[in-house]
Amino acid sequence: MVIPTAQNTKTITDLREDTLAILEQTKKTGPTYIFHRSRPKAVLLSIDEYANVLGVLEDYLDSLKAQELEQNPEKGGIKLEELIKKYKLNV
Secondary structure (H helix, E strand, O other), X not given: OOOOOOOOEEEHHHHHHOHHHHHHHHHXXXXXXXXXXXXXXXXXXXXXXXXXXXXXXXXXXXXXXXXXXXXXXXXXXXXXXXXXXXXXXXX
């Protein structure tokens, strides 16, 4: 987890005055925390980091769904062993 520091913390005013520089910094150094009146309001991520977060979240949700289907075959799930046999996979 990234912790807010002086280097990765900006204010709304900073963002308004120097948006492009802050976006470039975020791309190079990672998440940037945006504060308004000393309270956190947002976190900026580079598009690559955002895509990575979405990918990890999708993989996690897929694994939860796969576990649910494997434990409850009546919901349409097929156990891994059955898939391996059915498609003659070499695992």
